[in-house]
Amino acid sequence: MTSSLLGPAQIRALAAELDLRPSKRHGQNFVIDPNTVRKIVRLAELTDADAVVEVGPGLGSLTLGLLEQCQSVTAIEIEPLLADRLGATVAEHQPNNVERLTIITGDAMTVPVPLAGPEPSALVANLPYNVSVPVLLRMLADLSSISHGLVMVQAEVAQRLTAGPGSRIYGVPSVKMQWFGTATRAGSVGPKVFWPEPRVDSGLVRFVRGQAPETASTRQDVFACIDAAFSQRRKTLRSALATWAGGSGNVDQILRQAGVDSSQRGETLKLSDFVAICDARAVLRAN
Numbered sequence: 001m002t003s004s005l006l007g008p009a010q011i012r013a014l015a016a017e018l019d020l021r022p023s024k025r026h027g028q029n030f031v032i033d034p035n036t037v038r039k040i041v042r043l044a045e046l047t048d049a050d051a052v053v054e055v056g057p058g059l060g061s062l063t064l065g066l067l068e069q070c071q072s073v074t075a076i077e078i079e080p081l082l083a084d085r086l087g088a089t090v091a092e093h094q095p096n097n098v099e100r101l102t103i104i105t106g107d108a109m110t111v112p113v114p115l116a117g118p119e120p121s122a123l124v125a126n127l128p129y130n131v132s133v134p135v136l137l138r139m140l141a142d143l144s145s146i147s148h149g150l151v152m153v154q155a156e157v158a159q160r161l162t163a164g165p166g167s168r169i170y171g172v173p174s175v176k177m178q179w180f181g182t183a184t185r186a187g188s189v190g191p192k193v194f195w196p197e198p199r200v201d202s203g204l205v206r207f208v209r210g211q212a213p214e215t216a217s218t219r220q221d222v223f224a225c226i227d228a229a230f231s232q233r234r235k236t237l238r239s240a241l242a243t244w245a246g247g248s249g250n251v252d253q254i255l256r257q258a259g260v261d262s263s264q265r266g267e268t269l270k271l272s273d274f275v276a277i278c279d280a281r282a283v284l285r286a287n
Contacts, residue, residue: 033193037065123149158203181210229266
């Protein structure tokens with residue numbers, strides 16, 4: 001009887017069939033352990049009503065696990081060779097679930113939205129290490145129907161996405177993730193469950209969408225302020241935000257209006273502080 005999930009032998013057989021050499025450029029590290037797939041699906045807290053978007057399905061390990069649990073999966077795969085094979089893999093291992101799979105061949109950073117297939121309620125993915133944060137933020141920004149999910153990323157990135165103000169690793173990903181909701185660590189994954197094995201551990205990050213902050217500024221404006229504040233980590237806000245604010249004189253006025261000490265650094269501020277700073281700049285410009 002054919003297993004419904006992929007193990008090491010099936011993964012290597014598929015790779016041989018496709019004459020596939022995992023691409024470092026695309027961050028291809030394929031999960032070969034069915035128990036890890038089951039762990040990811042369980043920790044994602046999906047229901048049978050969830051429509052999941054998966055970025056980077058690769059050879060289909062996680063896709064098969066998701067299809068066992070949720071209503072549908074929309075898989076976005078940048079590599080045409082892998083995208084073309086995915087449907088057949090599902091047909092071989094879970095023939096009853098083929099109709100619940102939508103495959104999009106394209107780059108997750110540029111694929112048009114809304115996506116083909118059902119409107120997604122969850123994002124679950126083994127994200128390529130090299131683009132994990134931009135892809136996650138893009139999906140949350142452009143697919144507002146996503147209410148929750150879980151992503152596997154490099155362990156250091158997982159720490160950054162879930163870090164709080166004042167932490168040594170608190171930075172741009174930490175603050176921007178706060179815009180969309182709450183992110184928490186959900187576990188760790190060692191390198192031996194992948195082929196090829198990465199040189200670092202991976203981390204699981206679970207997120208739940210929350211209300212975006214009330215602000216007169218756009219998300220893009222607030223994110224530009226965050227980027228500026230962290231562009232020179234060792235500098236105070238007065239120095240780091242000078243160009244963004246249009247001069248050091250403006251910075252003093254903006255920070256005073258926002259109620260933020262100009263001697264602080266970006267890593268000490270919450271998202272609400274950046275929103276206040278951005279709104280204060282909008283008031284200054286209006287006057």
